[in-house]
Amino acid sequence: MMTSKQTGIITKKELTRMSFNVGGLGMEWSWNYPRQMHMAFLLMLDPSLKKIYATNPEGYKDALIRHMEFFNITPQLAPFVGGIVLSMEEEVNKGDIDGDGINGIKAALMGPLSGIGDSIFLGCIRVIALGVGLSLAQQGSILGPILYVLIYNVPAFLVRVFGARLGYNLGFNYLTKAQENGTMDKLMYAAGILGIMVIGSMTFDMFWASVSLQIGSGESVASLQEVLDGIMPGIVGLGVTWIYYWALGKKVGPVKLILITVVLGIVMAYFGIMAA
Structure with missing residues (x-):
């Protein structure tokens, strides 16, 4: 398992910019039924792909075509997959792996990561943020909308930034290890319990x-x-x-x-x- 990316050409600053560029933040802006988030995902990767394939225009063209395939995931976790993909694209450019396998890895990541991401961000953090925000807003406090935005977005942006770095540094073997040791199942189970508790309390307090x-x-x-x-x-x-x-x-x-x-x-x- 890779634990560092000493020979990688993508810097931390570039990974951070990837997390916040128009593609990274706009995963659902160009959403469509046939391929869903594919255009935004490619737009998120494009500056780094240009750097990786700076001397290989044919490789760059193949990468663009490759990432126009179907993609869909919890938006906050897209930079994590992007980091893994960039790690693999560097290996493709060196000739160490076949580019056709990248979309297979992306497809394998979508399901389990979306399960975790939706449980945490949609079923847990967003519900907590709404509960706190609505309660304060009902009392006429300006802190209601402010805390809603902060509670939901601060964890989301942290996951974007550090997820991109983690994915790039650890490579695609990271998720395989997380599945093998049961970490992903535990995270989904814990997030599900917390989300159900919050929803249960909201049905009492907000009806x-x-x-x-x-x-x-x-x-x-x-x-x-x-x-x-x-x-x-x-x-x-x-x-x-x-x-x-x-x-x-x-x-x-x-x-x-x-x-x-x-x-x-x-x-x-x-x-x-x-x-x-």
Whole structure:
């Protein structure tokens, strides 16, 4: 396993610039159904490819064609794959490995890295950032949007920068070792648990409707909401959340869900079924 890249021609500064260039930050700007993030990934690599193949125009042309193939990954982890790819492109330019194998490595990395990346950034960090930001914003604090941006983006940019360097220095054998020793499975499992805990707390704290129907009469009257809270506090919000998950699984679009929610909310409030 490579532990350093002593003979590499790409510097740390260039890897950092790669993480923040228009391709690195724009992985979803040119997203399309046939090949998804391929153009942005190539644009991210292009300055370094020009340096690697400075004296080999045919090799540069082949690299451009090679990286126009399908690519899709959690955007924050694209620089890590980019670092690995640049490490391999240097070997291709030397004639030590075949360039056809690079897309195979990219394809092998997409699935496991996206599993980790989506769990951490979308299912965990973004949910935590929204929870903190929304709570403060509801209190009228300007810190709400500021903390949301910081909590989500600071880890994202750190992963971009150090991921690019790690990928370049360790080469493509790194991920194989991580899979063999179970590191990736542990990260996905831990991120999944934390994400579920945060989502569970949000269904309780951020569902602001209650059931206003009443049961019984006279002094024994009780609201249905009190009965449901006696069973489990937050059960209404949890139930609505699961209905949304079920609907999304049935390919019901988010915009349609929002419109249905608005209409149902108005109707149920009008007939006294629900109250804010």
